[in-house]
Amino acid sequence: xxxxxALPQENLWIEGRRSxxxxxKTFFVVNPxxxxxxxxxxxxxxxxxxxxVQAAARAAQGPWGSMNPRQRARVLFEIARCVREARxxxxxxETRNTGKPLADSxxxxxxxxxxxxxxxxxxxxxxxxxxxxxxxxxxxxLREPVGVCALIVPWNFPMMIAAWKLAPALACGNTVVLxxxxxxxxxxxxxxxxxxxxxxxxGALNVITGPGAVVGEALSSHPLVRKISFTGETKTGARISxxxxxxxKRVSLELGGKSPNIVFDDANLDLCVEKSVFxxxxxxxxxxxxxxxxxxxxxIYDRFVEAFVARTRKLVIGDPMDPKTxxxxxxxxxxxxxxxxxxxxxxxxxxxxxVGGDVPRSGAxxxxxxxxxxxxxxxxxxxxxxxxxxxxxxxxxxxFKTEDEAIALANDTPYGLSGSLWTRDLGRALRVSRAxxxxxxxxxxxxxxxxxxxxxxxxxxxxxxxxxxxxMELYSEIKxxxxxxxx
Ligand code: NAD
Numbered sequence: 071x072x073x074x075x076a077l078p079q080e081n082l083w084i085e086g087r088r089s090x091x092x093x094x095k096t097f098f099v100v101n102p103x104x105x106x107x108x109x110x111x112x113x114x115x116x117x118x119x120x121x122x123v124q125a126a127a128r129a130a131q132g133p134w135g136s137m138n139p140r141q142r143a144r145v146l147f148e149i150a151r152c153v154r155e156a157r158x159x160x161x162x163x164e165t166r167n168t169g170k171p172l173a174d175s176x177x178x179x180x181x182x183x184x185x186x187x188x189x190x191x192x193x194x195x196x197x198x199x200x201x202x203x204x205x206x207x208x209x210x211x212l213r214e215p216v217g218v219c220a221l222i223v224p225w226n227f228p229m230m231i232a233a234w235k236l237a238p239a240l241a242c243g244n245t246v247v248l249x250x251x252x253x254x255x256x257x258x259x260x261x262x263x264x265x266x267x268x269x270x271x272x273g274a275l276n277v278i279t280g281p282g283a284v285v286g287e288a289l290s291s292h293p294l295v296r297k298i299s300f301t302g303e304t305k306t307g308a309r310i311s312x313x314x315x316x317x318x319k320r321v322s323l324e325l326g327g328k329s330p331n332i333v334f335d336d337a338n339l340d341l342c343v344e345k346s347v348f349x350x351x352x353x354x355x356x357x358x359x360x361x362x363x364x365x366x367x368x369x370i371y372d373r374f375v376e377a378f379v380a381r382t383r384k385l386v387i388g389d390p391m392d393p394k395t396x397x398x399x400x401x402x403x404x405x406x407x408x409x410x411x412x413x414x415x416x417x418x419x420x421x422x423x424x425v426g427g428d429v430p431r432s433g434a435x436x437x438x439x440x441x442x443x444x445x446x447x448x449x450x451x452x453x454x455x456x457x458x459x460x461x462x463x464x465x466x467x468x469x470f471k472t473e474d475e476a477i478a479l480a481n482d483t484p485y486g487l488s489g490s491l492w493t494r495d496l497g498r499a500l501r502v503s504r505a506x507x508x509x510x511x512x513x514x515x516x517x518x519x520x521x522x523x524x525x526x527x528x529x530x531x532x533x534x535x536x537x538x539x540x541x542m543e544l545y546s547e548i549k550x551x552x553x554x555x556x557x
Contacts, residue, residue, distance in 0.1 A: 077098075077107060077108070077109060077110050078108070078109045078110070079096075079111075080099075080109050080110070080111040080112065080255065080259050080279070081111075081112045081259075082112045082114050082118055082122070082276075082278055082279060083262040083263075083275070083276055084118070084121050084125055084276050084278075085121075085125035085128075085129075085272045085273045085276065086271075086272030086273065087272075089112075089118075091112040091113050091118050091280070092115065092117040092118055092121075093113070093115055093117075095112070095113040095115075096110045096111060096112055096113055097110070097113045097252065097280075098110055099111055099167060099253070099254075099256060100253075100402070101166050101167070101169070101438075102169035102398075102399045102400065102401055102402060102438055102439045103166075103390055103398060103399050103437075104437045105437055105438060105439070108166055108167065108256075109256060111256075111279050112279060112280075113279065113281070114278040114279055114280035114284075115280060115284050116284065116288040118278050118280070118285075119247070119288040119289055119292065120292075122247045122276035122278050123218055123247055123289070123292050123294050123295060124294070125273040125276055126245040126246060126247055126273055126274070126294075127218055127294050128273050129245040129272065129273030129274045130215065130217055130218060130244065130245040132271075133271030133272070133273070134240075134243070134245055134270070134271050134273070134274035135215065135243060135245070137243075137271075139193045139194060139243075140193075140194070142193055142240070142241065142243060143190045143193040143194060143241075144190075144269075145240075145269045145270055146186050146187075146189055146193070146237065146240060146241060147186070147187060148268040148269055149186045149190075149237075149264065149265050149268040149270065150184070150185075150186035150187040150190060151183075152264045152265075152267055152268045153179060153182050153183040153186060153233075153261070153264055154179075154180075156179075156264055157179045157183070158176075160175070160182075160229060160257060160260060160261075161175035161176040161178075161179050162175070163256050163257055164178060164179070164228065164229050164254075164256075164257050165390050165391065165398075166256075167228070167254050167256045167257065168225065168226075168228065168253075168254055168398075168401060169354070169390050169398040169400070169401065169438065169439070170354075170390055170398050171390045171395045171396060171397070171398050172390060172391055172393065172395075173393065174352070174353065175229075178227060178229050178230040179229065181230050181233065181521065182229050182232075182233035184521055185230075185233040185237045186233065186236075186237045188237070188521055188522065189237035189238050189240070189241035189541075189542075190237075190241065192238070192539060192542055193241045195539075196213060196241075196539065196542045197213060198211035198212045198213055198548070198549075199211050201550075203552065204552060204554075206554055206555050206556055207552055207554040207555045207556075208552070208553045208555070209550065209551070209552045209553075210550075210551055210553070211548050211549065211550050211551075212548070212549040212550075212551060213242070213542075213547070213548065213549075214243075214546060214549055215242050215243035215244045215545070215546060215547070216242070216244055216296045216297040216320055216545060216546060216547055217244060217245075217294075217296035217297065218244070218245055218246070218247065218294050218295050218296055218297075219235075219239045219244045219246045219247075219295070219296070219297040219299060220246070220247050220249065220289035220290065220292075220295045220298045221235040221236060221239065221246050221247070221248045221249065221299050222249045222282070222286050222289065222290075222298065222299070222300045222301070222310070223235065223248070223249070223250055223251060223258070223301055223302075224251050224302045224303075225250075225251035225252075225254040225356075225401050226353060226356040226401070226461075227353070227357075228250055228251065228254040228255075228257050229257035229258070231301050231324075232248060232250065232257070232258050232261060233261070234536050234537060234541075235248075235299045235301075235536070236248065236261070236265075236275065238541040238542055238545050239297075239299070239545045240270070240274065240275070242542055242545040242546045244297070244545055245273060245274045245275070246275050246276070247276045247277075247278060247289060248262070248276070248277045248278075249277075249278055249279075249280075249282075249285050249286055249289060250279060251282070251302075252279070252280065252281060252282070253401050253402060254401070255277075255279040258277050258279075259277055259279070262275055262276075282302075286306075286310070287309075287313060290310045290313035290314050290319075291314070291316065291317070292317075293317050295317075296319060296320065297319060297320040297322075297544075297545065298310055298314050298319055298320070298321045298322070299322050299544065299545075300321070300322070300323050300324070301323075301325075301358075302324075302325070303325065303459075304325040304326045304485075304530045304531070307323040307325045307532070310323070311323070321533065321534075322526075322533055322536070322544045323532045323533045323534065324358065324526060324527065324532045324534075324536060325527060325530060325531050325532045326358060326459040326461075326485060326487070326531060327358045327359055327360070327362075327459060327485045327486075327488060327531050328362055328363060328456075328457065328459050328483045328485045329359055329360060329362060329363065329485070329487055329488045329489045329490075329508065330361070330365050330480035330489040330490075330506065330508075331346055331350070331361035331363065331364045331365065331489065331490045331491075331492075331516070332365045332476050332489070332490065332491040332492065332502065333346075333364060333367060333374055333491075333492045334367050334473075334476070334491070334492060334493035334495070334498065335367040335369040335370045336494045337370070337492035337493055337494065337514075338492070338494070338514070339370060339373060339374065339377065340377075341514070342492045342514075343374065343378050343381055345515060345516040346364065346378065346490075346516060347378060347382060347385070348396075348516070349490065349516035350362050350443075350463065350464075350465045351382070351385065351397055351443045351463045351465075352396075352397070354397055354398060354399065354401075354441075354462065354463050355400075355409070355443070355460070355461065355462040355463035355464060356401060356405075356461055356462065358487055358488075358531075359487060359510070360461075361488075361489070361490055361516060362459075362460065362464065362465060363449075363456060363465075363466050363468060363479075363483075364378070364465055364466070364468070365468050365476055365479045365480060366467060366468070366469060367469075367470060367471070367476070368469055368470065368471050371467075371469050374467075375424060375445070375447055375467060378445060378465070378467075379424045379425045379445055382425050382426060382443050383425060385397055385443060387435070387440065387442065387443070388434070388435065389434065397443065397463065399435075399438040399439045399440045400439045400440070400441060400462060401439070402439055403439045405439065405462065406439040406440070406462070407429075408462070409441055409460055409461070409462030409463070410427065410429055412455055412458075412460045412462070412464060413426075413427035413444050413446070413464060415454060415455055416446040416449070416453065416464070416466070417446075419453040419454065419455060420448070420450070421447065421449045421453065421455065421466070422446065422447045422448050423444060423445070423446060424445040424446070424447045425442075425443075425444065425445050426441075426442040426444035426445060426463070427442060427444035428441070428442050429441050429442075441462065442463075443465075444463060444464045444465070445464075445465045445467065446464065446465065446466045446467065448467070448469075449466040449467055449468050451468060451479055451482045453466070456483075457483055457484075473498060473501070473502065476502065477502060477505045477506060480506045481505075481506065481507045484529055485527070485529060485530055485531045486507045486508045486527050486529035486531045487508060487509060487510070487526075487527040487528075487531035488508050488509065488510040488512075488518050488519075489506050489508045489510075489511050489512075489518075490511070490512045490516050490518070491503065491506070491511070491512075491513055491514075492514055493513075493514075494514075499513050499514075507528045507529060508527070508528055508531075509524075509525070509526045509527040509528050509535070510524075510525055510526075519537070520537070520538075521538070522537070522538050523538050524536070524537060524538045524540040524541075525538075
């Protein structure tokens with residue numbers, strides 16, 4: 071791998087300080103747009119996890135745990151302000167590390183700032199109840215922190231998903247150990263510095279970089295970790311659940327998806343195509359919510375495919391630093407080859423490749439892990455390309471005749487994260503939204519993730535709901551206290 075001359079060295083973040091890993095080992099982080107190393111990062115292991123968890127446990131008893139809610143909220147508001155101030159630096163860092171277009175990274179820095187602000191406000195609006203129980207006293211519930219939380223995040227939206235977890239966890243008074251994915255550790259380390267600058271006490275947030283099978287597993291089985299919040303692949307989530315079971319940790323999981331995009335023949339086709347192209351190809355298709363199965367009614371199937379393919383051909387794929395770029399490279403050559411393998415598999419299974427799927431082998435794009443967005447038509451639900459999460463820019467198009475058939479196809483995968491449906495018939499929109507088994511659904515648009523609203527999956531797509539006030543439930547315990555009036 072080509073290494074640039076002055077490669078930045080990044081350390082772990084434990085108890086408010088940068089520290090090298092106990093083993094002294096490091097790993098390289100690469101810019102997927104050109105394959106060059108951009109940083110050398112400390113590779114944590116069990117001993118580092120131990121130090122981080124102990125630091126978090128001390129902060130839970132000490133400086134962070136002892137702050138009152140108003141003081142906590144002030145720190146979170148200040149973190150939001152500092153993230154805004156560092157927006158451009160964060161966006162550049164994230165683009166160089168993930169390959170996503172700069173405009174997308176800027177949006178994600180904004181979401182991160184908004185998220186800290188939202189949960190700063192939530193601190194004072196999340197409280198217990200009084201319950202009419204018993205006859206001689208008062209029954210109340212209290213919301214208390216869970217304790218040390220391990221937050222394990224993936225590489226597709228590293229900064230945004232870290233913020234989705236950090237902000238509510240801290241708002242509820244917990245302390246955390248954040249474990250970023252090995253491909254993308256840089257924004258998490260920067261966020262830790264920003265949080266410290268904003269006044270978050272030492273130990274309240276620790277960041278341990280390193281392999282999931284070592285760092286993630288050590289966190290998932292550590293007895294002092296009381297809660298795991300994980301986003302990533304379904305099979306990793308299953309492994310974490312097993313490890314966490316021995317010490318009865320609270321576990322919330324945001325996992326994979328194979329989301330349906332149901333298009334009825336009365337839909338606004340122009341609007342639908344324009345939004346649908348980005349709903350599957352944005353972030354180079356590396357999106358758990360990617361609408362990767364278009365389920366299209368017979369009568370408009372050909373028109374949909376023709377318009378979709380034409381729009382796909384117009385997408386600007388290229389250097390993520392170029393403001394005109396809409397789609398950047400995939401996270402790694404390995405992931406790109408994995409996706410190219412799926413495109414080939416689709417053809418072997420009998421699908422038609424209507425556009426894309428090729429890997430640039432010459433010119434500027436050949437240096438990065440690019441693949442051209444692909445559309446597979448004439449797909450059947452039994453195909454592996456339709457059942458499995460490809461996690462790349464590949465759309466599978468299926469055909470249906472009746473509403474019941476559309477619902478059956480939509481529900482015919484093990485996943486249930488998100489989905490969209492397009493129709494101008496209100497009755498049908500209501501019936502189909504009730505019948506589709508997903509945690510989030512959008513009607514006549516492709517956006518279903520809002521900071522203020524619950525987000526999470528049915529079936530093998532996850533357990534629990536992030537975002538909105540629901541996330542506060544994930545990061546707190548309920549204590550019920552009955553006060554007798556006789557004393
Ligand atoms: P991944 O499961 O490989 O890794 C996610 C995180 O878990 C990383 O930090 C990784 O180092 C760590 N990890 C890996 N093995 C581990 C183990 N044995 N124990 C503990 N931790 C371990 O996922 P990924 O490839 O980084 O991300 C892509 C996946 O994430 C896709 O399946 C995608 O659908 C999913 N995802 C889901 C959501 C959602 O909200 N539902 C959002 C984004 C991504």
